[in-house]
Amino acid sequence: MTAKGSVIRVAGPVVEAKGLQDSVMHEMVEVGNDGLIGEIIRLEGEFATIQVYQPTTGLKLNEPVLGTGSPLSVELAPGLIGNVFDGIQRPLESIRQITGPFIKQARGVTALNREKKWTFNPTAKVGAHLIGGDILGTVQETDLVEHRVMVPIGLQGKLTKIASKGDYTIVETIATLEVDGKNADVQMLQKWPVRTPRPNTKRLFATVPLITGQRVIDTFFPIAKGGSAAIPGPFGAGKTVTQQQLAKWSDANIVIYVGCGERGNEMVDVLDSFPKLLDPTTGHPLMERTILVANTSNMPVSAREASIYTGIALAEYYRDMGYAVALMADSTSRWAEALREVSGRLEEMPAEEGFPSYLPSRLAEFYERTGVVETLGQDDRTGSICAIGAVSPPGGDFSEPVTQHTKRFTRVFWALDAELADARHYPSINWMTSYSGYIADLAGWWHNNVDEKWNGYREEAMRILQAEEELRNIVKLVGPEALPDKQRLILETARVLRIAFLQQNALDPIDTYCSPQKQFKMLKIIVDFHHLADGVVSKGAPIFKVTELPVMEDIMRMKSGIPNDQLDKLEELEKKMHANIELLEASLR
Amino acid sequence: MAGIGLEYKGVSSISGPIIMVENVKGVGYDELVSVKTQTGEIRLGKVIQVSQKAVTVQVFEGTTGLSPTATRTRFLGHSLEVPVSTEMLGRVMNSYGEPIDGHPRFFTDEKRDVNGYPLNPTAREYPKDFIQTGVSAIDGLASLVRGQKLPVFSGPGLSHNELAAQIVRQAQIRNANEPFNVVFIAMGLGHDDADFFRKSFEETGAIKNVAMFLNLADDPPVERILTPRAGLTLAEYLAYEEDSHVLVVMTDMTNYCEALREVSAAMEEVPSRKGYPGYMYSDLASIYERAGRVVGKKGSITQMPILTMPNDDITHPIPDLTGYITEGQIVLSRNLEKQGIYPPIYITTSLSRLMKDGIGKGSTREDHANVASQLYSAYAQYNSVKSLVTIIGEEGLGTRDKEYLRFGERFEKTLINQGKMENRTIEQTLDIAWDALSDLPEEELTSIKPEYIQKYLPKTDTEVK
Numbered sequence A: 001m002t003a004k005g006s007v008i009r010v011a012g013p014v015v016e017a018k019g020l021q022d023s024v025m026h027e028m029v030e031v032g033n034d035g036l037i038g039e040i041i042r043l044e045g046e047f048a049t050i051q052v053y054q055p056t057t058g059l060k061l062n063e064p065v066l067g068t069g070s071p072l073s074v075e076l077a078p079g080l081i082g083n084v085f086d087g088i089q090r091p092l093e094s095i096r097q098i099t100g101p102f103i104k105q106a107r108g109v110t111a112l113n114r115e116k117k118w119t120f121n122p123t124a125k126v127g128a129h130l131i132g133g134d135i136l137g138t139v140q141e142t143d144l145v146e147h148r149v150m151v152p153i154g155l156q157g158k159l160t161k162i163a164s165k166g167d168y169t170i171v172e173t174i175a176t177l178e179v180d181g182k183n184a185d186v187q188m189l190q191k192w193p194v195r196t197p198r199p200n201t202k203r204l205f206a207t208v209p210l211i212t213g214q215r216v217i218d219t220f221f222p223i224a225k226g227g228s229a230a231i232p233g234p235f236g237a238g239k240t241v242t243q244q245q246l247a248k249w250s251d252a253n254i255v256i257y258v259g260c261g262e263r264g265n266e267m268v269d270v271l272d273s274f275p276k277l278l279d280p281t282t283g284h285p286l287m288e289r290t291i292l293v294a295n296t297s298n299m300p301v302s303a304r305e306a307s308i309y310t311g312i313a314l315a316e317y318y319r320d321m322g323y324a325v326a327l328m329a330d331s332t333s334r335w336a337e338a339l340r341e342v343s344g345r346l347e348e349m350p351a352e353e354g355f356p357s358y359l360p361s362r363l364a365e366f367y368e369r370t371g372v373v374e375t376l377g378q379d380d381r382t383g384s385i386c387a388i389g390a391v392s393p394p395g396g397d398f399s400e401p402v403t404q405h406t407k408r409f410t411r412v413f414w415a416l417d418a419e420l421a422d423a424r425h426y427p428s429i430n431w432m433t434s435y436s437g438y439i440a441d442l443a444g445w446w447h448n449n450v451d452e453k454w455n456g457y458r459e460e461a462m463r464i465l466q467a468e469e470e471l472r473n474i475v476k477l478v479g480p481e482a483l484p485d486k487q488r489l490i491l492e493t494a495r496v497l498r499i500a501f502l503q504q505n506a507l508d509p510i511d512t513y514c515s516p517q518k519q520f521k522m523l524k525i526i527v528d529f530h531h532l533a534d535g536v537v538s539k540g541a542p543i544f545k546v547t548e549l550p551v552m553e554d555i556m557r558m559k560s561g562i563p564n565d566q567l568d569k570l571e572e573l574e575k576k577m578h579a580n581i582e583l584l585e586a587s588l589r
Numbered sequence B: 001m002a003g004i005g006l007e008y009k010g011v012s013s014i015s016g017p018i019i020m021v022e023n024v025k026g027v028g029y030d031e032l033v034s035v036k037t038q039t040g041e042i043r044l045g046k047v048i049q050v051s052q053k054a055v056t057v058q059v060f061e062g063t064t065g066l067s068p069t070a071t072r073t074r075f076l077g078h079s080l081e082v083p084v085s086t087e088m089l090g091r092v093m094n095s096y097g098e099p100i101d102g103h104p105r106f107f108t109d110e111k112r113d114v115n116g117y118p119l120n121p122t123a124r125e126y127p128k129d130f131i132q133t134g135v136s137a138i139d140g141l142a143s144l145v146r147g148q149k150l151p152v153f154s155g156p157g158l159s160h161n162e163l164a165a166q167i168v169r170q171a172q173i174r175n176a177n178e179p180f181n182v183v184f185i186a187m188g189l190g191h192d193d194a195d196f197f198r199k200s201f202e203e204t205g206a207i208k209n210v211a212m213f214l215n216l217a218d219d220p221p222v223e224r225i226l227t228p229r230a231g232l233t234l235a236e237y238l239a240y241e242e243d244s245h246v247l248v249v250m251t252d253m254t255n256y257c258e259a260l261r262e263v264s265a266a267m268e269e270v271p272s273r274k275g276y277p278g279y280m281y282s283d284l285a286s287i288y289e290r291a292g293r294v295v296g297k298k299g300s301i302t303q304m305p306i307l308t309m310p311n312d313d314i315t316h317p318i319p320d321l322t323g324y325i326t327e328g329q330i331v332l333s334r335n336l337e338k339q340g341i342y343p344p345i346y347i348t349t350s351l352s353r354l355m356k357d358g359i360g361k362g363s364t365r366e367d368h369a370n371v372a373s374q375l376y377s378a379y380a381q382y383n384s385v386k387s388l389v390t391i392i393g394e395e396g397l398g399t400r401d402k403e404y405l406r407f408g409e410r411f412e413k414t415l416i417n418q419g420k421m422e423n424r425t426i427e428q429t430l431d432i433a434w435d436a437l438s439d440l441p442e443e444e445l446t447s448i449k450p451e452y453i454q455k456y457l458p459k460t461d462t463e464v465k
């Protein structure tokens, strides 16, 4: 029994209809003769306000509005990985096959292919009592991803039938459960309402870093698997490049990249490059672990609002299989603007800068869906979602509402800086204003897996950078030549840290990814150098003798000159550094 | 379809460019409306809201002279379409694509919706063909590629027109001879500026390949919302149906945005920053995202929008939102212009995001990326040294800083600065760059691979030890 009403007002993506007293809030509806997809966002008696996810051009009064009986949902089954969807999970490749290069209304296209057969490998045993989240069997979705087909959430009972190993479409029944004396058939295809978080058994602490291969992130402002981070920055500061770097090199099992109101060409960039790039640990193309949600800036603004939820619902599904998922959202500001635009058309009372008063709670709800969890199901599986949201503040001013509220709900803040970007210091993450709330939680991992002195070295390096910051104010007044040599050494080391360590060129084939081991060794060389040089300067060596040491150029070039698999060369470099300093020291005697 | 063709007499309210018509049936959202004034003049508008009470119409030519009782409206049953044809090359059109140069009407029956449709991201082809503009600062440091949208951020009175004309004149794909057209879109442009462009196209004989869409300063501001869309509709036709490479020059986007603000204010919408509507980002994106390349199509659309930054302020919503959509920007500086440097391109804030795949071995030269990134960081260093000089004088500088000072001055005078008629190849540009870099000690050139330093750095006497 679904509701049937008719259009009484059209204002862009917002449509009002009457006769919908039988529908429910957030129900998905089909609007007009073309069956445009919409969602009920306000319901008063028979009057409903609908956010329509497709262009409403040509829509007229009195056209029909049909309820679908279910909320806006994502389809979950094998076939997600490697796919490109719009904000409401319409498959963009399939749409292109129907409507050509330009997106037009294509009715009846489903998110996932119903004909394709997947090899299902049953793992659950008939007779077992299963609950939602328990694994029924697996499908090798790509070389990189084993898809674990789970009992739908909410269902439980005795497994009475399970398909034998073989090829099935996602709509064929692969298992039957006996629930309260009745049979419940289960298919691979399941649905989940995007705005409802998928439940879990228990939240756990995040203690493992998401290794990104980006030095300023991993070493200075690390993020945990299951963590949340904001990347605010003015246009051109490097938000997208950073997110793409993380999508490429981070050690997540699954990457969900949500292009939310951004450029079409950036999506193609991902689509072109990911199939060719190989995962550093497995050697398989990165596309085999990636899902793209692409609702670019020229696509309907209301679907942009939905895209974030579509992305995170997909992330939760893979989390529940027991995977570490990383979700990038570029840009959450465009999502917030979509919210504002729809709110404006609803004539709601605006709060800060025209944004609706529920902006902070929506942001909080979104980031709340990240974390490490013990998943549903009887085995003890854990999975995690880490979300990284770009923020595009107007005029690059971080005091605006989206940046400020995002800051409240995320634990890592990578502040991109126009001045650094202008000086082509990439990634332009400002080391003075950025922070990570995970350092203490992750130090143990570094201690056990890389080096026990990790935290000591990173704190030491940070102190040098801080000292530089203070000295810089003096330099601005008197020039560097006026400083004593010991202080000039601080400036010199800080310069080396900035150029040789913090700066990392995403376009350089070697520097684009830096292993944790290489990061630590590089940092150690620079910090040790500083201490040794400080020693010889104290003994009277002039600073220019230090900066003229031949090893300086090697240090400057180590990031792109020494590949991750030739770390012995860094050890040689370290020896050379010691030798250089000793030579200088000897010359003083 | 009850409403089509029926004429309604009288409107219930008029406010700015917006009118409301009551008791209308069968009208669709976004539909085109013909509005007849009491003197019989026909204006066009579009439906921006339909409700049971009334239909809201935005009148493109404005509502001046409309009377509530005598105005007649007719709803046309489709959204605004403009003619498209190769006949439009060499011609001058208004915002509806109608000829205004006194020459005959077009024979074509081909019409397209001015709003176009959003390009499916999976149908895009990543732009990577280098366009040589012959302007060193652009080719060397913020390279333009086919299918890119690269705006010029200028200020009132700066030489953006000369630069745009020079680019139109000189732009070429190296080693290629493919159909190339220009769609020139003027929004709120002064007659002098429009004439400047027309003359410059005529002088070089380019005019036969140029379609000009003019909305001049004294034309109705609301019409400006249509002008770029009409021009881009033709550009899409030329690129995707006629296999042509199209360069679209749009000037001045600032006037466009002001028209948008005017309409928004008349509709009493909640304004966002500086009174501009909250949807300006999406609106501008619907224009800028029409640049690109399409899989399986030979043609391409490259956009060069020009805007003047109010108060030379790059954080103003117009440059800001533009920069958030386009693939980089070329920023002109009043300071450089004052020093007599043409083109006054300030490379520090300029950027081309699509440069990475368009340059290098096979398209420009192997050393290009390294050289550009070294120039950027060296020039940043130069600028910070320069600000130090203003406080402590040149004497207080260390040797390294003095070298940067010398480099920067040479770089501005020889690489950035060039003649308005001077057309440099990319090799010439890179050679000039190496000359400037030779002012720096070799160990400073850490962005450049040692083998390129070996190969391209001019050997000075001091180095031959």
Ligand SMILES: Nc1ncnc2c1ncn2[C@@H]1O[C@H](COP(=O)(O)OP(=O)(O)OP(=O)(O)O)[C@@H](O)[C@H]1O
Pocket (backbone or CB within 6 Å): A233, A234, A235, A236, A237, A238, A239, A240, A241, A242, A262, A392, A426, A427, A428, A504, A505, A506, A507, B323, B324, B325, B351, B352, B353, B354
């Ligand atoms: N790590 C990096 N290595 C090399 N280049 C970089 C790096 N980060 C940024 N860049 C340069 O900066 C340019 C702009 O970066 P990006 O597109 O990520 O900016 P953005 O912050 O996403 O801007 P917008 O808000 O407009 O989307 C890139 O095209 C690239 O040239």
Ligand SMILES: [Mg+2]
Pocket (backbone or CB within 6 Å): A239, A240, A241, A262, A330
């Ligand atoms: Mg970006």
